[in-house]
Each structure stands twice: as C-alpha cells, then as structure tokens.
Amino acid sequence: xxxxxxxxxxxxxxxxxxxxxxxxxxxxxxxxxxxxxxxxxxxxxxxxxxxxxxxxxxxxxxxxxxxxxxxxxxxxxxxxxxxxxxxxxxxxxxxxxxxxxxxxxxxxxxxxxxxxxxxxxxxxxxxxxxxxx
Amino acid sequence: xxxxxxxxxxxxxxxxxxxxxxxxxxxxxxxxxxxxxxxxxxxxxxxxxxxxxxxxxxxxxxxxxxxxxxxxxxxxxxxxxxxxxxxxxxxxxxxxxxxxxxxxxxxxxx
Numbered sequence: 001x002x003x004x005x006x007x008x009x010x011x012x013x014x015x016x017x018x019x020x021x022x023x024x025x026x027x028x029x030x031x032x033x034x035x036x037x038x039x040x041x042x043x044x045x046x047x048x049x050x051x052x053x054x055x056x057x058x059x060x061x062x063x064x065x066x067x068x069x070x071x072x073x074x075x076x077x078x079x080x081x082x083x084x085x086x087x088x089x090x091x092x093x094x095x096x097x098x099x100x101x102x103x104x105x106x107x108x109x110x111x112x113x114x115x116x117x118x119x120x121x122x123x124x125x126x127x128x129x130x131x132x133x
Numbered sequence: 134x135x136x137x138x139x140x141x142x143x144x145x146x147x148x149x150x151x152x153x154x155x156x157x158x159x160x161x162x163x164x165x166x167x168x169x170x171x172x173x174x175x176x177x178x179x180x181x182x183x184x185x186x187x188x189x190x191x192x193x194x195x196x197x198x199x200x201x202x203x204x205x206x207x208x209x210x211x212x213x214x215x216x217x218x219x220x221x222x223x224x225x226x227x228x229x230x231x232x233x234x235x236x237x238x239x240x241x242x243x
Binding site: 100103 | 223
C-alpha cells in the first residue's frame, strides 16, 4: 500500500477518525481481531498524545498521520506541531510505585504492542511499525 | 457507553456496556461518583460488554479503585475479554485489581 498522509484537527473526534481510516485502508490485508485492536489502540494513544501533549489542544494546530504497508509491515507516523517531548522522561507505569499514577500507560502500551517505535530528536513525531502479514 | 447499576444483597454490581476511552471516561467516572459518595462497600464491575479500553479508561478504573480504597471499600472486575485482560497484564494493573473470570465467581465469597 502506497504512503497516505492525512491532516487532522486537534480535536477529540480526530482520535477515532484516524484509527478508523487506517483500519479501513488495511482491511484487504485480512488482519486478525487482536492485531486490529492493538493497531487501533496504539494509533489512538499516539494521536491523543499529539493533540493533548504536543499541540496542547490548540485548534489552530494539526496532527499529520501518514501510513503505508511495505513488506508486510504497517508503518505509521504521527507528527504534531508542538515543541516536542522527551519520551524517555516518562516514568515506567508498571513499577510498583507508579501503578496508581494516571500517566505513562499510553506511551508504554505503544512500546509493548508495536514491533518498532521511534521518536524523532525533537520529540514531536512518533514512527511505529507492526507486522500485519 | 452505558452503565447499569444493580444491587445484590450487600454488594453492588455495575455492568458497563460499550467502550471506556478518552471520550466516555468522564461519564464512567460520574456513574461511580454517587456510589463512592455513599461509601458503597463492595462493587463488582462486569466488563463482559466492554469492547475497548484505552489508557484513559484504565486510568479511570484506577481512580475509582483509589477512591473506594480511601474509605475501605473493595472492588472486583469480572468477565473481561482476553483483549482487555491483556492490557491489564501488560501494564501490570492485574497486581492492583482483583480480577475474576466471571460475575458469579466475583460475587461469591465477596
């Protein structure tokens, strides 16, 4: 599948819209329910972070979602217009002392459910890959 | 998303139907606020009809548990689908919650 890029506004409706568009476009690859669930979750967590933490919910700022399939791998890039964040500063939510905290689980789930995760140096773009074929 | 609350003897069973995500989490929390303000001692949350949970949904369930523990209340989660159970395993939240296979086992000896 060739690369597609869609610009979304920084509003909560974009979260579901972005995952629905990707899942619809990869439907022909016949991915299973579990893989679909994991892709949906990771895309929605990343777009939510881009809107809330990246763009600070500024309606004038957009989130660019790009995706393509190459060699059986679904590649997804999500870029916001914010100042960037240090993903390494996110505390491990699975440590005993952090279990009751309300942050860090989205980033952690992406790391665990995707096969490849990379952030650019600025910290405003996440690239993820998952084998679907 | 809908929450149905049912009282069974000395405990309360809540059935959540739909998705617990960033959009529905405030409504889920609101549904439990009254039970918490009444210091409901035992709550079983039946998740059999929950199809999706994101990190906001997990945070909401943690918040409800924390609020219940503040007055000595207890909560059990029941009937999770394997997909949702895997999120509790990955995030180690299974250590925090009492997770039972079905409502019947969650209700018995509670």
